[in-house]
Amino acid sequence: MINIETKPISLSPELTIGGNESTLILGPCSVESYEQTRLVGKLIHKLGLKMIRGGAFKPRTSPDAFQGLGEEGLEILRAVADEFDLLVLSEALGVEQVPLLQKYADLIQIGSRNMQHFPLLWAVGEIEKPVMLKRGFMSTVEEWLAAAKHISSRGNEKIILCERGIRTFETLTRNTFDTNAIAFLKQNSPYPIFGDPSHATGRADLVIPAAQSALAAGADGLVVEVHPNPAEALSDGKQSLTLAQGEELFEQATRIATALGRKIG
């Protein structure tokens, strides 16, 4: 029933996304300090994973909330990544930040609220680095693929899609995880498709089963928030896994991936 094969994207000799391995990307919502980030980097290294994520620019719904460390956050992320031989995923919030992200990150994220910010799509369409395009939380799959086309039409075909939940009437969870969309895109798009169970649920107690469901629907990878001390996180603490839960996630994800004939990398 597969109509379009996924085209793998190679990020390094050790990391190819969209191939035999399902990629697990862990990290804090926001980079808050070197110590915090290093603890997560150490876990990632221990698990044999290859990429760390973290936000440096975190404009929030309310202008009064913590807005991120800015370039200092990127420096911390890079330093930790280099220590543990990891790649870096981080978000560019606007056109003006693309050069900075090119300097520090290996995979540049376009966030959910920017999925249809066209000048930014065009800007990352003109660079070489791969782009992770998160789904707008109230965008259809069709609009999401059209946004990807805004990128690819400028030349950059290295696009990874990431489903992170959509807004619905249900308020028990932060969003509704559209695992149907993962299943559909796995069969009908050339781009690797990821799932983000942290934003999709907004609750740490549901992140592991949601991660499992994304992999079982066909996800090529997961992006999951992990924090050494979620209770004191400056953003998204309610949905962050502890380091121990991060390990448990790795084990459970490995079981599901194995059942599907893949590995977690």
Place this chain on the structure above:
Amino acid sequence: MINIETKPISLSPELTIGGNESTLILGPCSVESYEQTRLVGKLIHKLGLKMIRGGAFKPRTSPDAFQGLGEEGLEILRAVADEFDLLVLSEALGVEQVPLLQKYADLIQIGSRNMQHFPLLWAVGEIEKPVMLKRGFMSTVEEWLAAAKHISSRGNEKIILCERGIRTFETLTRNTFDTNAIAFLKQNSPYPIFGDPSHATGRADLVIPAAQSALAAGADGLVVEVHPNPAEALSDGKQSLTLAQGEELFEQATRIATALGRKIG
């Protein structure tokens, strides 16, 4: 992270729902004929499964569409079930049909559109047979649990919940499969929780990955539409699996269940 353990419900010496086995219930959307139903019953028997599903009363959005065979449909379903030593799942559409369903079925379904039809909830609350309460496609999890309480408050505690997709802005799939709700209910409700990937996707090409995602989120079972010839089905043909796809579903579900330490029964 589990707050409430699932209470298993025994339907026969061979079939306990909500225990170590994940239950796979197959069958046509509507019972159309003895031959059609028997072919599905034969497959179920071959796979070692224990229950068949089928609709006898099928009022549809449009009054011009096929409305089901009525009691004749229940007779066919029972005859096929008896031949292959299966149990029967079928829907009661209104209070007035409860006696009929008690006569022919082993598990009585309350459909999505009736989740808040309170007189029917009260009626099945006063019988002995177990009830499968499908989620209203417009209902929150909180309302769903309140509907279950309308049943249990009349005495019947043998309730099985079934997530079948909710209505959202996304139109690529018939509904959005709320696998988060499955994960939540597995941890926070005593009732076994099922998934219905047929209605949740509305597309046969997505049923198997959606079924996998439901099991991986924690589902205690699946209800899936299978038809000997979906192209000629009188209802829901687009989302029905063929007999061969039904076998493939069984194999894939078994892999996922095994990874989770369960069996498919």
Place this chain on the structure above:
Amino acid sequence: MINIETKPISLSPELTIGGNESTLILGPCSVESYEQTRLVGKLIHKLGLKMIRGGAFKPRTSPDAFQGLGEEGLEILRAVADEFDLLVLSEALGVEQVPLLQKYADLIQIGSRNMQHFPLLWAVGEIEKPVMLKRGFMSTVEEWLAAAKHISSRGNEKIILCERGIRTFETLTRNTFDTNAIAFLKQNSPYPIFGDPSHATGRADLVIPAAQSALAAGADGLVVEVHPNPAEALSDGKQSLTLAQGEELFEQATRIATALGRKIG
């Protein structure tokens, strides 16, 4: 731009719905007592209006909440209506209540949760009395018109539609009032179209402007909850107008109706 003219429905020599007058139907959510109902009836009479509404059967999301007075409620409603020479609007919750409603009411309501309860649609399709079909709060206009067809196909063409808000992601108001649907149906359906600003907003402070917007979109009438003492109402108190606010509503509605060349009756 009108494609289909509204067909007026005559309920009495004094009341024709869907004609030159916009009909204002007031009353409590639930009939709680004779005194409560009589106070509202007196206001309706004073304003020169012709119909009272009230619920006798009020099954609620939670089985622990007040469930209505049952037949006693209908008796009270009828007694008050007769005293003030009013017609009665009340809801039939299931097929089994249709005879009772035929005895006490002049206009029988099918509630939002029952919009697709087909046996009930068929039952009211076979009687003579007019029916008010409320929109399912998560049903499309197309499904709503199909539900109306389930009624009319059994013979009863005296159908009045009532938009009462739909479920969306917005939680500031109980529902989102789909005034677009009112505008569409006014131009494209033969059935008079009403608005229910009480359920559509869920907040007394927004009921009057919402009522105005419904009339301005083309509504042939309004159904509005009024209670002598909303703070002590047994159901829906937050959205009920006081008697004084009911008068203010009448005045504001009259201004808008006049601007549109209609009267409030």
Place this chain on the structure above:
Amino acid sequence: MINIETKPISLSPELTIGGNESTLILGPCSVESYEQTRLVGKLIHKLGLKMIRGGAFKPRTSPDAFQGLGEEGLEILRAVADEFDLLVLSEALGVEQVPLLQKYADLIQIGSRNMQHFPLLWAVGEIEKPVMLKRGFMSTVEEWLAAAKHISSRGNEKIILCERGIRTFETLTRNTFDTNAIAFLKQNSPYPIFGDPSHATGRADLVIPAAQSALAAGADGLVVEVHPNPAEALSDGKQSLTLAQGEELFEQATRIATALGRKIG
């Protein structure tokens, strides 16, 4: 029931928004040519209105569609406005366009897809010119007010809100016009609140009743798409009024405004 009074914003000696007059702003979706724009400007002048709207940058869901004339479009808009003594409303798509808009426009629009593009909110927060902040079609009223705070916290308090419809499950209309939100904001925010019935309906045949409903809910003004020849419009033709319909809109809006004790200006 009013909790917060609207603070009027003066744009010129002739035009104050949020006061006794409801402001009607007409214009084409995209500026396509001088001739097209001049015909609309002439109508606006004839009706005694004071502002023209038009888009110069029109990135679209699909990268293959017409993307606007860019600065040339702004020049045309300004030239037509100057000829007819009108003010100009146009959209800034990104931070980099703010200087250009400051040069050509009197009121700068932030579009629905950019409601949470924070760098742009901050940029217009630091200028003198008033800003029209359209509601994100996926955003709650609470998030919308938080976005306004991102602007005002940088110093610019001259903010006008514009409800333009939200995404729901209903597909009959392009969006669902949240007239409840208009009613709420009129009572609970200091910012003038507008309605955009063109985007909210997506259908020319519903624009006039939807405009009426917005005014009746309390809107301080309307933004409506008008095109000399909608059938040949390069964008949004289906929802554009003809010049004759623009006149009819003016007449109907005047009736409703008069009933509410306001004028159309």
